[in-house]
Structures are given as structure tokens and as C-alpha cells.
Amino acid sequence: MSEVRYGLVGAGYFGLAIGRALLKLPSASISYVFDPNNSAKAALDLGAREASSIEDLCSSDDVDAVIVASPNWAHAEAAIAAAGHGKHVFCEKPIALNYADCERMIAASSDAGVVFMAGHAMNFMSGVRRAKALIADGAIGDVVFTRAVRNNWEGVQGDVTWKKRRDLSGGHLYHHIHELDFVQSIMGPAVVATMTGGNVAHQGAGSGDEDDLLLMTLEFGNNTFAALEYGSAFRWPEHYVLIEGTQGAIRIDLQDTGVELRTPESTETFLLHRTLEEDEDRTAFYNRGAVDGGVLFGNPSIEPPLWLCGVIEEELAYFHGLMCGGAAVAEFSALTDGTAAAASIATADALSLSLREGRKVLVSEITGRGLLSRSRS
Ligand SMILES: NC(=O)c1ccc[n+]([C@@H]2O[C@H](COP(=O)([O-])OP(=O)(O)OC[C@H]3O[C@@H](n4cnc5c(N)ncnc54)[C@H](O)[C@@H]3O)[C@@H](O)[C@H]2O)c1
CATH class of the missing domain: 3.30.360.10 (Dihydrodipicolinate Reductase; domain 2)
Structure with a gap:
């Protein structure tokens, strides 16, 4: 890709910081922003247009990859919509609030053959x-x-x-x-x-x-x-x-x-x-x-403090590198397919189940025969 055009879903404290970091990278632009409360200012600041909905943003031919930086509860819908339209996804942490949603998000990305990178900045x-x-x-x-x-x-x-x-x-x-x-x-x-x-x-x-x-x-x-x-x-x-x-x-x-x-x-x-x-x-x-x-x-x-801006720059530079056809690094492989x-x-x-029921819990009670057990076998 000569230029990577991003769509930004969620333009609050962190979404805006990600947007600013992306614009410092060569061949990166932000074409659309969707935020129910903060779209107009974000679009102005980032040189983007306002999308009327997540669907509007994800279906646009002017978007190659979608950044999901909405509140945690809203990540799954946006990530699945983006993958459904064949767009690569960078999704802020936690990617979802339950394992079943993680499975749906990863399945949508892998079915579409797109990158699904989790924003585990550490x-x-x-x-x-x-x-x-x-x-x-x-x-x-x-x-x-x-x-x-x-x-x-x-x-x-x-x-x-x-x-x-x-x-x-x-x-x-x-x-x-x-x-x-x-x-x-x-x-x-x-x-x-x-x-x-x-x-x-x-x-x-x-x-x-x-x-x-x-x-x-x-x-x-x-x-x-x-x-x-x-x-x-x-x-x-x-x-x-x-x-x-x-x-x-x-x-x-x-x-x-x-x-x-x-x-x-x-x-x-x-x-x-x-x-x-x-x-x-x-x-x-x-x-x-x-x-x-x-x-x-x-x-x-x-704006986030200096050290956090530095971490954002590092992780977005890596994601953008992948979007530009750069080589994947083994160290980050479990981050860019959603498995980590x-x-x-x-x-x-x-x-959480342990706290609710007052007992030790096997993680396999959550994963069952799902994604993690399949990927380990
Ligand atoms: N990696 C890190 O260190 C780090 C730090 C801070 C935040 N985050 C993550 O970034 C995400 C955003 O956090 P924040 O601090 O910017 O919160 P925030 O409240 O400042 O911003 C969230 C924005 O999302 C918008 N929004 C609400 N519902 C939406 C929806 N359905 N679709 C799209 N946008 C919607 C809100 O209007 C708001 O502007 C969260 O997932 C958070 O966990 C990560």
C-alpha cells in the first residue's frame, strides 16, 4: 500500500493520541472518524471526515484499516464490523469483556484474512x-x-x-x-x-x-x-x-x-x-x-504523558509497518492475531468466576473446546 488510510472509532483521550501518533508516520492518513460525542473536533484536529456510524466508517472504500479506541464495552461490535468489510484492525485493550466476544472478533478477522492487533502497549x-x-x-x-x-x-x-x-x-x-x-x-x-x-x-x-x-x-x-x-x-x-x-x-x-x-x-x-x-x-x-x-x-x-506517547508511537509504528507490508516480528505474533x-x-x-463462586477455576472451563484449546493442539 502506498498510503494507509485509517478509520478511527472512538476519539477520546486515547483515540486522539493514537490519531496524532499515526499522523507522524510516513504514508499514514486518517480518512474518517466516528465518535458519538467528539467527532467534529477530532475530525478537524486529524484532518479527517466525520462518519455517521461505525458501519459507514467500516464500509468506506477510503478506509484500509480501523483503529478501535472506543470504551471497552464497544470494541467487539466495531472490530467485527471492520473485519466484515475486509479492514485490518487495531483494537485497544481490553479487546473485549468476555472470552466469547474474543472468539467472535478473532474468527471475523481470520475469516477475512486481516490483521487483528491488540493494543497491549506494555x-x-x-x-x-x-x-x-x-x-x-x-x-x-x-x-x-x-x-x-x-x-x-x-x-x-x-x-x-x-x-x-x-x-x-x-x-x-x-x-x-x-x-x-x-x-x-x-x-x-x-x-x-x-x-x-x-x-x-x-x-x-x-x-x-x-x-x-x-x-x-x-x-x-x-x-x-x-x-x-x-x-x-x-x-x-x-x-x-x-x-x-x-x-x-x-x-x-x-x-x-x-x-x-x-x-x-x-x-x-x-x-x-x-x-x-x-x-x-x-x-x-x-x-x-x-x-x-x-x-x-x-x-x-x-494529552497523555511523554512516556505513554512514546509507547503509543512504538506500537502504532509497528502496526503501520505491517500495513505497509513490513515483516512481522516473532516477538509480537500472538499480539497481531488476537490470541494473546x-x-x-x-x-x-x-x-472472575473464581471470585463469584469462591473456588479454584480451570481456565479450560472458560475456553472449553474453543479457540485457545484448538490453537494449542
Ligand atoms: N493502552 C493504554 O495504555 C490505554 C490508555 C488509555 C485508554 N486505553 C483504551 O483506549 C480506549 C478509549 O479510552 P479513553 O481513555 O480514550 O476513553 P475516553 O472516555 O476518553 O474516550 C472514549 C471515546 O469513545 C467515544 N464513544 C462512546 N461510545 C462509542 C461507540 N459506541 N463507538 C465509538 N466511540 C464511542 C466517547 O464519546 C469518547 O470520546 C479504551 O478501550 C481504553 O481501555 C488504553
Whole structure:
């Protein structure tokens, strides 16, 4: 393709940031925008036309690929419509709020022979890529345990946005699926999932209905395990992933930003993002409490911080490269056919079932004989 023409579905805080990142790339343009509330300004800012509906946008001959950056509950409809019209899809995370929708989205893309890339941005942080390469090279031996913690405090809100409603966002676990996806990218798909927790500090006016304290364990077989904590009921904020191997460990700190590799012989530190400036920007962002339970990540009038713009640039450059005929990189293959995203949602569904029923859940209870079991056989 000499020029790739994008259609943007959802032009709020993140959709606009993606649009701006795309326009910095060579041979990329945005022909249409659809957003029930923010189309006119977005179209003006991005040099695009307003579409009257998702169908209108996806059926246009002037659209080669569709970016889905609408609220989480609305992703499936747009991604399936795009694939149905033979358009490649980049879909923000979480791609869907249940595994059945993931299956429908992936089936639509694979039937149409189009790329379906999940916006799991953490995979494009340079320090995460380096950590994964080190682990793959055996730098910490065999991985036996991973701990992912994404805890902070969220105050009472003036408006309760869709991000704080369980039915619209999926709640903390689905909305912040990044760490769960990361854990499975290292350890493989979980076999057994257990979760406890609840809404301990956010009831009443100005609060949503999502659970604000979630404690999870995952079992992968072969004596390998993970523990995850998510939520906005924690006055002591923590955001990190720790990977423990038989020969060493790696800690990815997403708050006091940076990555550290420890082995009995040595300690090595490296950046999480592309530059020291981006890492320092992230640390300052967390230090001033700007994370605020993810609420601030949802205001179309503000731009994402420097480090997040950098990650968006990296992942969209990769997607755009594929659209231009560039070679696929093995490291990202499970991201560009939807399987990593579907595996994350399958495990999130199993964890949710565990919480509801107060028992350990096999992830195969969710996937059944579906997509994941077929792709593994
Ligand atoms: N990867 C990341 O780090 C990251 C960060 C922030 C947001 N996101 C994801 O990006 C997506 C958008 O989040 P946001 O922060 O921009 O939220 P937002 O609320 O700022 O924007 C959502 C936009 O979608 C529009 N919209 C509502 N219903 C729609 C529909 N049916 N079809 C199309 N558009 C619709 C809204 O009018 C709004 O402008 C979400 O899926 C979110 O999870 C990802």
C-alpha cells in the first residue's frame, strides 16, 4: 500500500493520541472518524471526515484499516464490523469483556484474512522487550514465579466515568489487562485461576461499582505460579512486576521507573522506556499522584504523558509497518492475531468466576473446546 488510510472509532483521550501518533508516520492518513460525542473536533484536529456510524466508517472504500479506541464495552461490535468489510484492525485493550466476544472478533478477522492487533502497549516498552529477551536467553534460569502489583488509591469522582463501571470497563482486572498479559507472555497460559477481593472502599456517591481490591493466584503447571494484585483501595501505591527464576530475578518497576536484573554474579539496571527523560517523566507522573486509579486516563482535553506517547508511537509504528507490508516480528505474533489478548480475557473470566463462586477455576472451563484449546493442539 502506498498510503494507509485509517478509520478511527472512538476519539477520546486515547483515540486522539493514537490519531496524532499515526499522523507522524510516513504514508499514514486518517480518512474518517466516528465518535458519538467528539467527532467534529477530532475530525478537524486529524484532518479527517466525520462518519455517521461505525458501519459507514467500516464500509468506506477510503478506509484500509480501523483503529478501535472506543470504551471497552464497544470494541467487539466495531472490530467485527471492520473485519466484515475486509479492514485490518487495531483494537485497544481490553479487546473485549468476555472470552466469547474474543472468539467472535478473532474468527471475523481470520475469516477475512486481516490483521487483528491488540493494543497491549506494555509489550512495546523497551525495558519490557529487553527483560523478555533476557529471560528467553536464560539470564535468570527457569521462571518459577511472577508477581504483578498494580495498586493505588482513587478518590471520590465528580462524575463516575464508564471506566469505573464494571459492566462498561470490566473493572480493574480487564481495564488494566497489561500485567496479566505480561505474566502469561512469560509463563504461558494459566491452567488454574483463583481470585478473592471485592469493593472495600468505594461505595456510594462519586464511586463506581467495580471491585477495588483484587488478589489473584495463577497456576501454570510444572510447579510454576503467579500472584497478582490490582485495585484502587491502596493508600500505599505500588506498580511493578517481579519475575523470579532459578538463577536470578528481574524487577520491572513501573512507578519508580526502571528495570533491574539480579543474578548471583551481578546486578544490571536499564531503562523501562526509550530515554531517561521518558523514565523520569513516568516517575514524576506517579509521584504527583496523577494515576488516580486510572481516572485521569480518560479526559479527551488532556494529552497523555511523554512516556505513554512514546509507547503509543512504538506500537502504532509497528502496526503501520505491517500495513505497509513490513515483516512481522516473532516477538509480537500472538499480539497481531488476537490470541494473546484472548488468552488474557480467558484467564480474567476464570478469575472472575473464581471470585463469584469462591473456588479454584480451570481456565479450560472458560475456553472449553474453543479457540485457545484448538490453537494449542
Ligand atoms: N493502552 C493504554 O495504555 C490505554 C490508555 C488509555 C485508554 N486505553 C483504551 O483506549 C480506549 C478509549 O479510552 P479513553 O481513555 O480514550 O476513553 P475516553 O472516555 O476518553 O474516550 C472514549 C471515546 O469513545 C467515544 N464513544 C462512546 N461510545 C462509542 C461507540 N459506541 N463507538 C465509538 N466511540 C464511542 C466517547 O464519546 C469518547 O470520546 C479504551 O478501550 C481504553 O481501555 C488504553
